[in-house]
Amino acid sequence: MTTHDTEHRIDVDAPAETVYDLIARAESWPAVFTPTVHVEQLERGQGVERIRIWATANGAVKVWTSRRDLDPAALRVRFRQEVSQHPVAAMGGEWIIERRGQAACSVRLLHDYRAVGDTEENARWIAEAVDRNSGSELASLKAAAEFAAERARLTITFDDVVTVDASPADVFAFIDEAGEWARRLPHVASVRLTEETPGLQVLEMDTRTADGATHTTKSVRVCLPAERIVYKQQVLPKLMSVHTGQWRFAATGAGTTVTSTHTVVVVPENIASVLGPDATVEQAKNYIRDALGRNSTATMLAAKEYAESRVAARAS
Known part of the structure; x- marks a missing residue:
């Protein structure tokens, strides 16, 4: 050979x-x-x-x-x-x-x-x-x-956390089934999900922003059942050169703690066109943190409702 x-x-x-x-x-x-x-x-x-x-x-x-x-x-x-x-x-x-x-x-x-x-x-x-x-x-x-120092200045990492009275498997199911998000999440306008290999997904979404506009993102997701879903965006909004993240599902005595983590690198040359000529890197970071955190929290709260309703249905 x-x-x-x-x-x-x-x-x-x-x-x-x-x-x-x-x-x-x-x-x-x-x-x-x-x-x-x-x-x-x-x-x-x-x-x-x-x-x-x-x-x-x-x-x-x-x-x-x-x-x-x-x-x-x-x-x-x-x-x-x-x-x-x-x-x-x-x-x-x-x-x-x-x-x-x-x-x-x-x-x-x-x-x-x-x-x-x-x-x-x-x-x-x-x-x-x-x-x-x-x-x-x-x-x-x-x-x-x-450009290590400059990259560090442009990078932001943050978490959002929600607790759920259900098992990790029930919460994981909602995040894993992203193909259903257009009808389950108000901030998702449309979604296209492919999964040719189990646990390896390509997710393309049109997401509504707070001002009513929509933007398209495309991510590759690695799904590790009931434990984590890790993803990396391939098509990004103008303000980001890198966006990676993960959903983590940790069992607790009462249920599950769900944590959404984002790491983003800001594109400084696009700040003015998105946020105005006087906007700073810190303002861009805050804008990104608010937008991503809002959507992640909304997704986790919807997952909480979904998972807890499954628990209630099984108990009835």
Whole structure:
């Protein structure tokens, strides 16, 4: 079977250690790398970890499990997929960071892969996905490292919480069944949900804003039954360059605590066109926090009513 090798490279005007930390902390990738939807750490040992990654490739959503060997002294991270998805038969590679002085470095991203059936069609699909994602990831890595302070200034993370007198499974069902939201939630004008792989959803929504306008968003959602639903927006409103979030369902003695978490990176150059010429970054953050929090809370309160009515129906 043919093994294909690729290399992508970029120069970064930031310390090598800063870049290495971004690569090593895979759990932060959804907020850094455009293709990455969600990462879960399965195991962690001394310099070794196993992670599961959900990411887009050529417009499709894929999930795979990888082993990573982390070497901070050598500024290298090696990876090898343990469980791949069609059309990938096998894939591995390495991140290599090379110093260019104290505040600059070069990053090389290597891949080796084999295609299912060793066919030209499958190999071409993988080559296109590797080239597109590697270019996107390296560009995002460069921006995140070079503008770390500015990015931190533009980032907001917040929670909203609702308690429910029902089991996590009952509450999860409402959030999971997003295809029903247009008739269940007043702020959702229309919705299109596809789920070709169980637990892996693509959700496109037209949402009503407080002033009566509507905007369209598209998200990839990873649904982990009765525990979490993690998502990342692929089509975003003008004020956001990144929007990731999750719904968490925690059992309590009396029922369930539902937590909605959002992480957003503001687009400063769009603030004036959305909020007016004198609006500030802090005002944009407050606007986003109010809008997203209002919709999340409305969704959780509707889930509460839905779940508690199911409990009552079973008891009657």
